[in-house]
Structure formats: structure tokens, C-alpha cells
Amino acid sequence: MTSRLAIVTGASGGLGPAIGRRIAEDFETVLLTDVREDRLGEIAEHIERDSCARVLTAGCDVSDEEQVASVYRVAAQEGAISGLVNAAGIGMFTPLTEIDQQLWDRVFAINTRGTFLMSQHFIRTAQPPASIVNISSIGARAGNDMLAHYGASKAAVIEFSHAVARGCARTGIRSNTVMPGFIYTDMWRNTVAYLQQNDEALAAISAEEVFAGIVDQSIPMGRPQEPEDIAEAVAFFLSDRAKNITGQTLAVDGGAVLT
């Protein structure tokens, strides 16, 4: 039997390694990709040591179609392409009136165009049954004026996933979305640093206390999410256990957004 292969984008980040590790339990081959290549080898080595999967790596800027095509050329030689996790993304707090066109376009190029390019190449090359999982954000539903660019780009991902789900429904390719809540990765570390630079009261306490305060205010269950919580939802959507589920969005956020 040909080995089933899944691709993870954004695999050097805070969520990517946990996603790669979890899905290595279910796929024979996992291909970790990220624009930042320096950590990929070490992450792959750790996952491979703890699982039966073969873990490969490739540098890829998801906003660049040539690099995306190149990843799929590699993947097609290594296994039956059957899973894709679109986790690459950028986000930062920016006041609504300070978002310039360049920043708006960069956020959309990575979060939205990247998801589109990776998914389109997946649809062309996947060997069904196959499944795409997009990582959106509760920022897509929050109406947060500090995240207008990010929230809009992540809302677009949800609707794109709907279109893929309907368009591919008879082909054996499913598409679903996970909306993570608050996980203390670099994305949040940078956000907390920004908030502390702009607020003396926040600057007087530790970054961890600032984050804990935001979580307490925003999450009904009163606790942050862990990368493993997101990885579990991703693994479910990729698996045959979700064989009748497509076009859905699952918030893993302690009750912050009710869908």
C-alpha cells in the first residue's frame, strides 16, 4: 500500500510542531513546511524519534505559488497526498487607522492567499480520501478593531473552506476549519509585548500575568488553550472518524465564540 502523506504549513511555529506530532500517529509520512527553515530539522527529528512516521521537511513561503508547487512536487514523490493542515499565519494587534495597505496585503497574502494556494495544489494532486484542515481563529468572529486585517483574513479562510467543501464533496476531498482560542505562542508573546509598550499599567506586570488577565476576561472556561488541544481537533478532521463532516468550523476556545 502507498504511504499516506500529510503536509503541515507553519510547522516551525507554536502550534505546528504539536500538530505534526499528533498526526504522525495517523499518517505514514508527514511533511513539515515553514518559511523559517532553521527549526524544522530538529522538530522533525523529535517527532520521528517518538512515532512510527517518516517526517520530512521543506522550506516554503505559502504566499509564493512557485514554492508551493515545489512542495507538492516533493510530496508527490514521497507518498499518497491525503492530508493538508494550513497552519502558517501571521497576526498582530494594529489600531484600525494605522493599518496601511502594505500590512493589509501581507496579512492576506500569507493567511488567505497561502491557504488558497496550498489547497488548490492539494485538490489537484491529492489521492482521495483526503482532507484539508484550515487553521482560522476566533479573531474571525470577534469584531476586534485591533485585528481588522487579521480577523478579515481569517474569516475569508472560513468561507474559502466552505467553497472547497462543496466543490470537492463528490471527489472524496473534505475541507474543515479549526478556530483556536488563546495559545501562548510567539504570536501572543508579540501581542503582549505590544500591549505592554502602549500601557504603563500592563508594563508594570509580567507578560504571563498580562496574558492570564486577557484569558480570564475573554474565555468563559477561564483557561488558555494548549497546542495539543488544537492538534486533537485537527487529527479528528483529518481522520476517517470525520468521513461525513465537511465545510464545518470548530472553535477550540473554552467557549469564547459560540458557533
Ligand SMILES: NC(=O)c1ccc[n+]([C@@H]2O[C@H](COP(=O)([O-])OP(=O)(O)OC[C@H]3O[C@@H](n4cnc5c(N)ncnc54)[C@H](O)[C@@H]3O)[C@@H](O)[C@H]2O)c1
Ligand atoms: N496562538 C494563538 O493563540 C492562535 C489563535 C488563533 C489562531 N491561531 C492561528 O494558528 C496558526 C499558528 O499560529 P501560532 O500560534 O503557531 O503562531 P506562530 O507565529 O508561533 O507560528 C506561525 C508559523 O507560520 C510561519 N509563517 C509565517 N509566514 C509564513 C509564510 N509566508 N509561509 C510559511 N510559513 C509562514 C512562521 O514562520 C511560524 O513558524 C496561525 O495561522 C494563527 O493565525 C493562533
